[in-house]
Amino acid sequence: MGEGQVILVTGASSGVGKLCAQRLAERGHVVYGTSRRARDMEPRETGYRVLPMDVTDEQSVKETAEEILHASGRLDAVVNNAGIGLAGPVEQTSIEEAQALLETNLLGALRVCRQALPVMRGQRRGTIINISSLAGRVGLPFQGLYSATKFGLEGMSEALRLEVRRWGIRVVVIAPGDLCTEFTDNRRLASAWEGEGLYGEAMLRVLRRVEVDERGGPVPDRVAGLVVRVVEGRARRDWYSAGRIGQRLPVALRPFIPRRMYERALMWHYRV
Secondary structure (H helix, E strand, O other), X not given: OOOOOEEEEOOOXXXXXXXXXXXXXXXXXXXXXXXXXXXXXXXXXXXXXXXXXXXXXXXXXXXXHHHHHHHHOOOOXXXXXXXXXXXXXXXXXXXXXXXXXXXXXXXHHHHHHHHHHHHHHHHOOEEEEEEOOHHHOOOOOOOHHHHHHHHHHHHXXXXXXHHHHHHOEEEEEEEEOOOOOOHHHHOEEOOOOOXXXXXXXXXXXXXXXXXXXXXXXXXXXXXXXXXXXXXXXXXXXXXXXXXXXXXXXXXXXHHHOOHHHHHHHHHHHHOO
């Protein structure tokens, strides 16, 4: 399918999600951008239709999907972008904090897929794009639980792709590296970490490195461009990375590099 598709983009209030929704709308698609902060967004400013939705709430996702179907009669593509960041030592990350991360980054995407798939199956076509991260291929120090959610999203996407291909449904993963977005300012810190103690200095060094990498990274234009190409059928692969080649290449080469050497390189980069 080309132009005029009905598309749901989650986490569309800022960053990657907002830019994806805007680019898709500019191409003539009917775009529904969702966010928990939708009431603060003006459709005239965003260029797409804005709906409130909380991906951690089953009923909220169901009601939003039903509203889209009632208004447009179909759902051709979903961009699962809603996500939050959490930094902290694995040991000092509480179960509650880990659960909150999983509810948004992994189970949120699952809830949206569960609503979209019966519709797409009835249409015998559809596209699900899950926005992952290069952290879904590499466990990053002091972002272990965030990496875990993205590893999980990648595994779920791979399995889902095999399950639904027979109905003409595509499942595509886009994994960006560090980007310059509001994600940096919105990252949460594990509440038990206080900048001192066992992990204090090491985590501070990592956070400084991460912030430099993100603020110096590209804006998410390439991610948005990839999303448009996938939706319109001009990009046919199942997995894409995006961002600086200096981050993408080491991830691509990881299977060919001895684990100890790879981990030493990571520790050197993050000053662990």
